[in-house]
Amino acid sequence: MKVKIHREGTNILIVVMLIMIVINLSAWMFIRPAVIPIVFSSISAILYLLIVNFFRSPRRTFRGDRENVVVSSVDGTVVALEEVFEPEVLRRKVRMVSVFMTVFNVHANWFPVDGEVLLVRHHRGRFLSAYLPKASIENERSTVLIRATNGQEILVRQIAGAVARRIVTYAEPGDAANIEDHMGFIKFGSRVDIYLPLDAEVFVKIGDKTTGGVSVIARLRNNPDD
Structure with a gap:
């Protein structure tokens, strides 16, 4: 590395x-x-x-089995793991994994899955502490929707915090997503939420430490339409 x-x-x-x-x-x-x-x-x-x-x-290299795998987009600590209704893009119930970064963590953001970028959207908002649950829908944020290689949709949300007020998103619609590539960057401590299908098998729990582009946090089920 x-x-x-x-x-x-x-x-x-x-x-x-x-x-x-x-x-x-x-x-x-x-x-x-x-x-x-x-x-x-x-x-x-x-x-x-x-x-x-x-x-x-x-620069990180993922050496495990890439089929249906979801890796953490960031270095940090898992602070939320719950079933939620995502109202802005997916508009359905999903499983959300939130990872909080301190100023001591690497702040580059990786793609969580291999696939294709479908949508990139910036949302203006507040600058509450990124640790708060309502930061997901009230704070300044950037949303990236990715179609994984198995056809399922994964949503990643970069969230600004009380200190981190600068979100950079490199992903653009039509780009190829690769779990070894940078999706963006957040300056000075913040949070990233990853929204997964309800049937995804999640491997992390609250309090776990993750490494962006390396730590496997979940595995997707095969798309039933395939």
Whole structure:
């Protein structure tokens, strides 16, 4: 597994680096005693490393059986697992798996299944804590509908939070979805919901940790129409 800096973080890291250089050079030139610039530099280095850690972008390879498999779209913790009615796109009862990301998690988002992107839709909304259940339908969010290779529809929802107010979605209708490819990116801690058919076999439970593009969270039943 190779790790690099995600393209969403390149400009931010350059700007932050320049600002920190100016602040720290000024501190070393004009502030005494020397312990104060030392503290400034130490804090700056720690903050910069945290930002670099946030924007890391590992390249992952899924090595398991891909048939009917659903993987987690993100790194994080499963915070919800329930049967819900999805009112905006599917308009039917489905099984929802929600994974919450902290600022320490990788924030790249992977496609959960192989297939084809059918729909991409952005919804304006609030910026409540992404941990809250109502964030799924009230917060700023982006929805991606995918037809899996077995014909079933899987919906993925990127949800902004109180801190994360920048959702990036790379998927476009007609794109091929691949569980090893990035679907998008959410900046600074948030949540992703995956909506599955009711008959999907779910392998995770609340509190489980997931790894995007790697952790198998469910398996789809064969499409009865096939």
